[in-house]
Amino acid sequence: MAKPIYVLNGPNLNMLGLREPAIYGADTLADVQRRVEARAAQLGLTVDFRQSNIEGELVTWIQEARERASGIILNAGAYTHTSIALLDALNAAEIPAIEVHLSNVFRRESFRHHSYISLAARGVICGFGPKGYELALEAMADILDRTSGRT
Numbered sequence: 001m002a003k004p005i006y007v008l009n010g011p012n013l014n015m016l017g018l019r020e021p022a023i024y025g026a027d028t029l030a031d032v033q034r035r036v037e038a039r040a041a042q043l044g045l046t047v048d049f050r051q052s053n054i055e056g057e058l059v060t061w062i063q064e065a066r067e068r069a070s071g072i073i074l075n076a077g078a079y080t081h082t083s084i085a086l087l088d089a090l091n092a093a094e095i096p097a098i099e100v101h102l103s104n105v106f107r108r109e110s111f112r113h114h115s116y117i118s119l120a121a122r123g124v125i126c127g128f129g130p131k132g133y134e135l136a137l138e139a140m141a142d143i144l145d146r147t148s149g150r151t
Contacts, residue, residue, distance in 0.1 A: 002045070002046070002070060003068060003069050003070040004045070004046040004047055004048045004068075004069055004070070005040065005045055005046070005047050005048070005069060005070060005071045005072070005073060005137065005140055006047075006048050006050070006061065006062075006065045006068075006069040006071070006072045006073070007033075007036055007047050007048065007049045007050070007072075007073045007133065008050055008051075008052075008058060008061055008062070008072060008073070008074045008075070008076075009029065009049075009050065009051035009052075009074075009075050009077070010051075010052065010053070010055075010058055010074075010075060010076040010077035010078070010079045010080075011052075011053040011055075011077045011078055011079060012053070012077055012078070013029055013051050013075060013077055014029055014051050014053070016028050016029045016031075016032065016102075017029075017031070023102075023103050023108075024102050024103060024129075025102065025129045025130065027129070027130050029051055031130065032130045032133060033049045035130055035133065035134060036049055036133045036134070036137065037049070039133075039134040039137050039138075040137055043137060043138065043141045044141075045137065045140070045141060047137075048068075048069065055079055055083055055085060055086070056085075058074075058076065058079065058086060058089075059085050059086060059089045062074075062086065062089035062090055062092075062093050063089055063092065063093065065093050065095060066092065066093040066094060066095060069095060070095065070096075070144055071095055071096040071097065071098070071140045071143065071144060072090070072093065072095060072096070072097040072098070073097075073098050073100055073133065073136045073137065073140060074086075074090070074097060074098070074099055074100065074117060074121075075099075075100045075101060075102070075133075076099070076117050079117075080099070080101070080105075080112075080115045080116065080117050081111055081112060081114055081115060081116070082116070083116055083117075084116055086116065086117060087116040087117060087119055087120055090117065090120035090121070091119075091120050096122050096140060096143045096144070096147070097117075097120055097121050097122060098121055098122055098123050098124075098125065098136040098139055098140055099115065099117045099118055099121040099123070099124040099125070099126075100124075100125050100126070100132045100133055100136050101124075101125070101126035101127070101132065102126075102127075102128075102129050102130065102132060103126065103127060104126050104127030105126050105127075106126070106127075107127070122139070122143060123139060125139070
């Protein structure tokens with residue numbers, strides 16, 4: 001059986017649907033998870049969908065992914081702009097990673113324009129709301145097809 005894609009979500013994403021809906025939309029994280037699982041099934045993939053407000057827990061999951069996942073889709077939330085620990089973990093994982101943000105971080109405060117995560121990511125998808133996760137799954141499917149030689 002193929003290894004799942006880890007879909008990891010950082011701080012405050014558990015507040016989706018309540019927190020600043022004008023920026024992040026009305027969908028809850030459970031709604032996003034349903035969309036992700038449905039799209040993954042259409043692509044013949046499985047996902048392991050998780051959320052934590054704790055940086056160290058995200059690091060542990062990324063380390064775990066090295067052996068247990070075929071790729072990582074990461075919305076690190078505010079840790080995107082601060083966490084060298086997440087960058088180091090992604091580099092050590094040595095599996096494909098895609099960075100996702102619900103909002104267009106480049107239309108927001110200047111401190112959000114820098115991402116440590118981008119240094120380890122194959123690509124970045126931002127500004128498309130929950131659809132960004134589906135786009136990331138499609139990109140991950142392409143990456144995995146190319147690396148497996150199935151294309």
